[in-house]
Amino acid sequence: MTALRSWEGFLFVVLILIYAVNTWNSPVFLTVGNQINMFQLSVEKIIVALVMTFVIINGEIDLSVASVMGLAACAFGWMVQAGVPAGGAVMIALAIGVLCGAFNAFWIVGFGIPSLVVTLATMIAYRGFARVLVEDRGISDFPDWFDALGQKGLIGPVPLAMILFAVLSVVAFLILQRTAFGRKVYFIGASRAVAEYSGLNVRAVKAKIFIASGLISALAGLLFAARVGAVRGDIANGFELDIITMVLLGGVSIFGGAGTMSGTILAILIVLALRNGMALVNITGHIQTGVLGILLILSVTVPIIRETGGRLIARVR
Amino acid sequence: MRIPLGTLRILVLLGVFATTVLFFASQIDGYLNARLFNRISGSVAVIALIAVGQAFVVLTRNIDLSIGSVVGCAAYFTGGILIAYPDLPPPLVPLLAMGIGAVFGAVNGFLVARFRLPSIIVTLATLALFRSILVQSSDGSSITTNRLPTWLTEFATTNAFTIGELQIRWIVIVSIVVVLTAHVFLTRFRAGRTFFAIGSNPDAAAFAGLNAGRTIFLAFVISGALAGLAGFMFLSRFGNITVVAGLGLELKSVGAVVVGGVNIFGGSGNVLGVLIGAALIDLIDTSLVRWELVSAFWREAVLGLLILLAVAADTVLMRRLLRRKPTGGTR
Numbered sequence: 001m002t003a004l005r006s007w008e009g010f011l012f013v014v015l016i017l018i019y020a021v022n023t024w025n026s027p028v029f030l031t032v033g034n035q036i037n038m039f040q041l042s043v044e045k046i047i048v049a050l051v052m053t054f055v056i057i058n059g060e061i062d063l064s065v066a067s068v069m070g071l072a073a074c075a076f077g078w079m080v081q082a083g084v085p086a087g088g089a090v091m092i093a094l095a096i097g098v099l100c101g102a103f104n105a106f107w108i109v110g111f112g113i114p115s116l117v118v119t120l121a122t123m124i125a126y127r128g129f130a131r132v133l134v135e136d137r138g139i140s141d142f143p144d145w146f147d148a149l150g151q152k153g154l155i156g157p158v159p160l161a162m163i164l165f166a167v168l169s170v171v172a173f174l175i176l177q178r179t180a181f182g183r184k185v186y187f188i189g190a191s192r193a194v195a196e197y198s199g200l201n202v203r204a205v206k207a208k209i210f211i212a213s214g215l216i217s218a219l220a221g222l223l224f225a226a227r228v229g230a231v232r233g234d235i236a237n238g239f240e241l242d243i244i245t246m247v248l249l250g251g252v253s254i255f256g257g258a259g260t261m262s263g264t265i266l267a268i269l270i271v272l273a274l275r276n277g278m279a280l281v282n283i284t285g286h287i288q289t290g291v292l293g294i295l296l297i298l299s300v301t302v303p304i305i306r307e308t309g310g311r312l313i314a315r316v317r
Numbered sequence: 318m319r320i321p322l323g324t325l326r327i328l329v330l331l332g333v334f335a336t337t338v339l340f341f342a343s344q345i346d347g348y349l350n351a352r353l354f355n356r357i358s359g360s361v362a363v364i365a366l367i368a369v370g371q372a373f374v375v376l377t378r379n380i381d382l383s384i385g386s387v388v389g390c391a392a393y394f395t396g397g398i399l400i401a402y403p404d405l406p407p408p409l410v411p412l413l414a415m416g417i418g419a420v421f422g423a424v425n426g427f428l429v430a431r432f433r434l435p436s437i438i439v440t441l442a443t444l445a446l447f448r449s450i451l452v453q454s455s456d457g458s459s460i461t462t463n464r465l466p467t468w469l470t471e472f473a474t475t476n477a478f479t480i481g482e483l484q485i486r487w488i489v490i491v492s493i494v495v496v497l498t499a500h501v502f503l504t505r506f507r508a509g510r511t512f513f514a515i516g517s518n519p520d521a522a523a524f525a526g527l528n529a530g531r532t533i534f535l536a537f538v539i540s541g542a543l544a545g546l547a548g549f550m551f552l553s554r555f556g557n558i559t560v561v562a563g564l565g566l567e568l569k570s571v572g573a574v575v576v577g578g579v580n581i582f583g584g585s586g587n588v589l590g591v592l593i594g595a596a597l598i599d600l601i602d603t604s605l606v607r608w609e610l611v612s613a614f615w616r617e618a619v620l621g622l623l624i625l626l627a628v629a630a631d632t633v634l635m636r637r638l639l640r641r642k643p644t645g646g647t648r
Contacts, residue, residue: 061437107629111629111632113628113629113632114582116581117581117624117628118625118628120624121621121622121624121625121628122625124568124572124617124618124620124621124624125618125620125622126621127617127621128616128619128620131614131617132612132614132615135614136614233614241442241444241445244438244441254435254438255435284452286448286452286453290445290446290450290453292442292445293441293442293443293444293445293446294446296442297428297434297442297443300434300439301428301432301434304433304434
């Protein structure tokens, strides 16, 4: 019973409900093919949601993730078109992600400018660089092995996307909940001043998180490029909304210091099942995004209402 | 003699603006002429409106990311209503657009002020939500110029008066009146000072008996209403409105506000600075297209870096000033 009272327990019940409704609505939903498809179509968002959990628990935000995805993908496309071997282009694109993260960290940690402002500005700037690279063209014709990574099964029918999600989820879970670094992330998010007075190297932790965010976003951008087999200037535009929704729905506090990786993972599954279920009954992408918007508002409202409700009940007792 | 910080900011901004004009004048042939003014004044008029609305919100330590969707909705729904009722008296139409915008703003304001939700989350959500309302209710069809009354499509290009070759359009006059009204309201009225008080120190404002919730709600309603008015001008300027109308305007408005010297943490700023910020951003935007050395695709990259530099410069400057007088001063 107590397990159900936690936010994760609540999410678990919601997830089962959505699965039940979707199965009821469409016979296709529970098939292996559709379930694999569901992950494959969203892998780029969900791996970024994992690292965004660290960012938000740490009391920061990274709005530039979708633009880093776009920049990495466009840089990759531009290099392949210019004749750089695809393997090398992948490495350089990942390095660009690291640079983007480091650039964010430079202003946030070095100058003490709030991450909201810095990443809002770099969200525009990185997207701008992506457009400078590919202008209004689309670039495709990547090597077959690259496209296959995003489109075909890697081990049997299981695609790279699903394997990456599984592996990265476990890694993210272990780092956040089982290492000293993870505890530092919570501690700094809960109270930065106390953490500083306790002698924690707050700047180093924050810088590492933003660099990791850049790297994973670049990886996500490459996966997206591989899945669709092409890049354009507006690739992954607006994904930050989905990603932040997943994390906040997972019970991570926007003010930092609270939340769990299992909450985020459950929320990812909920958002995936919800979008997939809506798509199966022919609800268009724009409406899906609108529903996600409502979900995002609800996910931040419910804890507050619950708190006031709890206080009222306590008073009555 | 010391120049007040606010005045200094405006002077610096004007200096940057003048330098930018001179720089492009040295790069582009036949740049400095009346056509430049005529070309950018119309779009600055629209951006300045939403930037002033955004400034009200930012002053209270909040942010409104839904503003682009509100402009799109206001333009689209106003156009739709005009097509259905073409005989609507013209003066009512901008008021109608402002009303539509205010309703959207009230939704944001209610969620932020009533439930104390972080505005960045609420407006990120309503950015998507309002856009999907637009897509859903339009069913993918567009508003086209030929279905709108001619007075409306002519309004955007009607001059109030001309000075030599400089054409001063009505929309520019409206925009300047709004900026000046907002400036006088924010600096000379008790209700206006409340926005600064809430933003600079919420606890002190609460102890002083100021109603933070009401002020924040009002800020979002003002932001929505001005976005609605901008939507009316947008409709008048372009005539053709699709479901992507106003996309990305929220970033330009935040850019204008930040470049214009409004503190992103709330509590300080000046809408005259915001007007110059809006003009500067639009000037760079339009001029880059004409500059042969770089491609027009640099616009976004430059805008992003400009915002970053403005904030960094402001942060460093403020810290220097605070360090110089550690005992505190008049500010």
